[in-house]
Amino acid sequence: MQRIIVTGATSMIGVALIEECIKHGTEVYAVVREGSKKRSRLPESSLIKFADCSLEHLDRLPEMISQECDTFYHIAWGNTGENRNSSTELQSRNIGYTLAAVKAAAALGCKRFIGAGSQAEYGLLDLDRISPESAANPTTPYGAAKLASGYLARMLCKELGIECIWPRIFSVYGIYEKETTMIASGLRKMLAGEPTEFTPGMQRWEYLFSADAGRAFYLIGEKGRDGAVYCVGSGQPALLRDYIQKMAELTDYRNPGIGARPYPKGAVMNLCADIDSLYQDTGFVPEYTFEQGIRETIAWLKSQSTGDKK
Numbered sequence: 001m002q003r004i005i006v007t008g009a010t011s012m013i014g015v016a017l018i019e020e021c022i023k024h025g026t027e028v029y030a031v032v033r034e035g036s037k038k039r040s041r042l043p044e045s046s047l048i049k050f051a052d053c054s055l056e057h058l059d060r061l062p063e064m065i066s067q068e069c070d071t072f073y074h075i076a077w078g079n080t081g082e083n084r085n086s087s088t089e090l091q092s093r094n095i096g097y098t099l100a101a102v103k104a105a106a107a108l109g110c111k112r113f114i115g116a117g118s119q120a121e122y123g124l125l126d127l128d129r130i131s132p133e134s135a136a137n138p139t140t141p142y143g144a145a146k147l148a149s150g151y152l153a154r155m156l157c158k159e160l161g162i163e164c165i166w167p168r169i170f171s172v173y174g175i176y177e178k179e180t181t182m183i184a185s186g187l188r189k190m191l192a193g194e195p196t197e198f199t200p201g202m203q204r205w206e207y208l209f210s211a212d213a214g215r216a217f218y219l220i221g222e223k224g225r226d227g228a229v230y231c232v233g234s235g236q237p238a239l240l241r242d243y244i245q246k247m248a249e250l251t252d253y254r255n256p257g258i259g260a261r262p263y264p265k266g267a268v269m270n271l272c273a274d275i276d277s278l279y280q281d282t283g284f285v286p287e288y289t290f291e292q293g294i295r296e297t298i299a300w301l302k303s304q305s306t307g308d309k310k
Helices: 012-023 037-041 055-064 088-107 141-160 182-192 210-223 240-250 276-282 290-305
Strands: 003-007 027-032 048-052 071-074 112-114 163-169 229-232
Touching: 003 012, 003 055, 003 088, 012 027, 012 210, 027 037, 048 055, 055 088, 071 088, 071 210, 088 112, 088 141, 112 210, 141 163, 163 210, 182 240, 182 290, 210 229, 210 276, 210 290, 229 276, 240 290
Parallel strands: 003 027, 003 071, 027 048, 071 112, 112 163, 163 229
Antiparallel strands: none
8 A cells, every 4th residue: 555545544443553554654644524633643744644524525535635545444433432322313324424435535546445344233143253254133223334334335336446345343442442431441440549340241252452453454455355344353252351350450450340230231242253364365463462452551541641642
């Protein structure tokens, strides 16, 4: 890849992807909302140019970007966070945003479009490993919108003569993770000495550090197969309680409250990505252990609390 476009450039995965691109000398057009303070999350580099554009106006990107690009990463997504499933209508708008991104990619000369799907597309599956071929049966508006976006993006890409790849993201944590997730909120409370409460933690789960996720997306852009769906995760499951105990150990926190909260209705008890095809096509394997990733996340959180905020 010589020159790429990234929507959602200031998101956790967007930042990690762009940092990986800079290491390889790839030029980046970072698409951000006008006036966004989050652009300071990105490193200072002559390889990065900004395009101020919201999801609602992606059709304007060809007017804003003067150079042809080879790859378009569409990571931006509207209505995320803990209330993302409160409105089916709001989630459905992301389908249109995705198709607008595909059209912009074609107009800018891109040969490849890469989306950002989700494990939520699978719904409630109880499998040792969930693969790209596993049945998709979403049970939430978010998962349904992701699945529809992936299907329609591939169809439109075919019409427009460009390649399409749809990675499905599993559980990613780390730098710039949303504060409402289990790891982000748990670590913040542990570092602050505040009480924490968790379920019994017998879920079989997996986590991938953000830097590894960024590298996976970079490799997909470099070596991914046209039409492929990839599961992006660590492929290394453990019990959720083991992750929580490791977080407590690394923050010197006693009594994390495992078992103080019941399992929520419809809790996913078995979630692990099958990353075999991702490895076979791109060579991706995680470089960070969970402990290494948590140590880096803790260091970053501490830097935020001491005023080095971005």
